[in-house]
Amino acid sequence: MDLLTGLTLGFQTAITPEALMFCFFGVTVGMFIGVLPGIGPLAAVAMLLPVTYHLEPLSALIMLAGIFYGAQYGGSTASILLNLPGTSTTAVTAIDGYPMARKGRAGAALFITTIASFFGGCFAIVLLMSFAPALGAMALRFSSAEYFSIMILGLVAAATMSLGNPVKGIVSVVAGLMLAMVGMDTTSGQVRYTFGILELQDGLNLVAMAMGLFGVAEILKNAGTPERDSSGVQKVRMRDLMPTRQELRECWKPSIRGAGIGSFIGVLPGAGPTLAAFLAYAMEKRVARDPSRFGKGAVEGISAPEAANNASTQAAFIPTLALGIPGDAAMAVLLGAMMIHGIQPRPEFFTENADLFWGLVVSFWVGNLMLLVLNIPLISVWVRILTIPKRVLFPGVIFFICVGVYSVNNNPFDVLMVIVFGLVGYVMNAFQYPTAPLLMGFILGPMIEQHFRRAILFSRGDYTTFIDRPISAVFLAITALLLVLMAAPAVRSWAGNRSANRGAGAE
Template identity: 85%
Template sequence: MDLISGLALGIETAITAEALLFCFLGVTIGMFIGVLPGIGPLAAVAMILPITYHLEPMAALIMLAGIFYGAQYGGSTASILLNLPGTSTTAVTAIDGYPMAKQGRAGVALFITTLTSFFGGCFAIVLLMSFAPALGAMALKFSSAEYFSIMLLGLIAAATMSLGNPLKGVASVVAGLMLAMVGMDTTSGQLRYTFGILELQDGLNLVAMAMGLFGVAEILKNAGTPERDASQLQKVRMRDLVPTRKDLSQCWKPAIRGAGIGSFIGTLPGAGPTLAAFLSYALEKRVARDPSRFGRGAIEGISAPEAANNASTQAAFIPTLALGIPGDAAMAVLLGAMMIHGIQPRPEFFTEHADLFWGLVVSFWVGNLMLLVLNIPLIGIWVRILTIPKRILFPAVTFFICVGVYSVNNSPFDVLMVIVFGIVGYLMNAFQYPTAPLLMGFILGPMIEQHFRRALLFSRGDLTTFIDRPISAAFLAAAAILFVAMLLPSLKARFGKSAAAKKSQESASAE
């Protein structure tokens, strides 16, 4: 299907009263969640997921996707006004956004972030329209060996590209793979690691795990922090939003570079918008004529990261829809939602579900336009929302999380799982173990096991089938290179310490 025909099909599918309503609800909820510090889009997607079971797949995915990319718009509000990032991706925005607010230019900063977020999202949507179907067509030639190799690459990338210690990222991935083995083996029908608990026969509940790791854990993490001072909030009037010509001239080049970086990072499995925002900020600081301006209210310091994180969010749909490999943890939950609705993202997705793909693409255009129009007028409401005390907000969110997960299977056991994974997520954050790789390992685990078994079945147990096929060998080589690159810094540090200790011993013995 060519581009024009695809867009026509998407308009016919997405420009309906129902689709527009759920798109509006999704982006509005996303902005609201993005504004609130300490909750994040992934917890919002997990909370809304049970509600979408009663919707058509198109409406459900439009709404969930709207929450996902809508949160990126709202997240910058708290970063700029209170120096409290609404999401992890907008932490970089606070570096220069908050100083601009203290200079009385909060309105300009909010307007620039909205404008560059829209540009970054549109830039990535064009790439999604252009490259996702082509990537899917190429992937039609993949066998189980290629699928196993590329999923392994995705998991290693998720571990090594996550912020923090890569070895801890690998440990999180392995934990996710182990949790994915709980339940009945689909091939043999044998029960694995259920310990006699009947509720574990069908495996762990994805919604309960996601809500616990990213909802309850974030609430526990932020519950002990000091209450935000509402008196610091500035009144943002409409006339304060108008940027000068100098502001616009300083932001358009960084926005283009940020959108390019974000689109590239978004297509990499496991990278995510947070990494894209940090890389784009680092690049702008490196190419700037006066790097000392950064951290003091540089307009480039907010335009590049905002364009990057929104481009990365939209570009993450490319590997998810074409290969079934999520770009980050939120995309992993969306992937799980598609599977729940009976839709398996794979190369045939673009032909078997062409109306769904092009409907999603058109809904992205509509959703970004809605965000552009809504975000500026609603800034006053978002400012008032920031004054909600945590003692009211967090218990309410916890209540909705428990109600949402209970409604999936009407099972108190799932509520218990939310609490358990909330504590696990809190401890992982405390000891700086990333939680996103764990969720990606849990979702991709069954598919990796399935393709590994199938490849060995076709090759009569010959493991060389994974390196005999050129594409599979290339993916495995890339995974090995990433893994070695991850180990090099720690090995250098260890050998450096041992060499220094040996030199000190030799000098001591010589004396």
């Protein structure tokens, strides 16, 4: 199917009153939740997942995707106005956005981030339209061995490319894979790790796990601390929004570079918007004529990362839809949502579910346009949301989590699991273990195991099948490279320590 027929089909499916309504609802709610500090896109998608159960798959997908990228937009508002990033992704935006706000340029900063986000999003959508079906066609030749290898690559990338100690990231992934083993084994029918609990036969509940790890854990981290000071929030008037001509001149090139970096990172399995934003910021600092302006309100410092994180958010749909491999944890939840709706992302998705794919693509355009229109006039509303005190916000969010999780199976057992994962997430964060890789491992776990066993079965027990097949071998080689790169600094410092110790002992 060529681009034009695809787009026509997409407009037919996405420009219906119903689809437009769900798109609007999704982006608005996403934006709203994104503005709230501490609640990121992941918790937003998980919290609203139960609401979509009764919807058509396309409406549900449009809405959930809207929540996902809407939250990305909203997160930057909190970063700029309060220096309180809603997610790690928008932490970069705070570095230069908040100083801009202190200088009285909050309005212009919000305007520039909105435009840059829109540009980044659109840039990646064009890539998605042009390349995803092609990638899907290529992936048709993938067999279980390739799927196993690329999933391993995705998980290792997700674990090692996150910030902090990469070994802890891998521990988190492995823990997720282990938890994925709970429930009935689809190949043999054997029930594993349920310890006689009937509710565990279908495995641990994804929504309960996501809500615990990312909703409750985040609230536990911030609960009991003094109320944040929102008196410093400036009033933003409409006429403050217009950037000066110089600011405009300074921001368009970084937006293009940011969109490029973001799209590239987004396509990689396992690398999410946070990495994209950080890389784009680092790049701008490097190419800038006067790097000392960064951190003091440089326009490039907000436009490049914002373009990058939105581009990577959209580009992440390419591996997710074509291969079923999510770019980051939020995408993984979206993938889980698709599977709940009976949509199995795989190469055939683009031909068999052409209406769904093109409808979704067109809805991205519509949604990004809505966000552009929504964000700017409603800035005063977003500012007011930012001042909701924690004592109202936190009990409210906990309430929504409880009802949302209960409604998945109409069973309070899942709510109990939220407590367990909330505690696990809280403690893991405190000990600086990232929780996002755990969720990715959990979602990919059953697929990895199945593909591994199937690949061995197809090769009649020949374990070299993973390196005999060229595409699979390439994926595994990249994985090995990542692991070596990760281990290199550790080994060097270990060796350095040893020789230093020996030197000290000789004295």
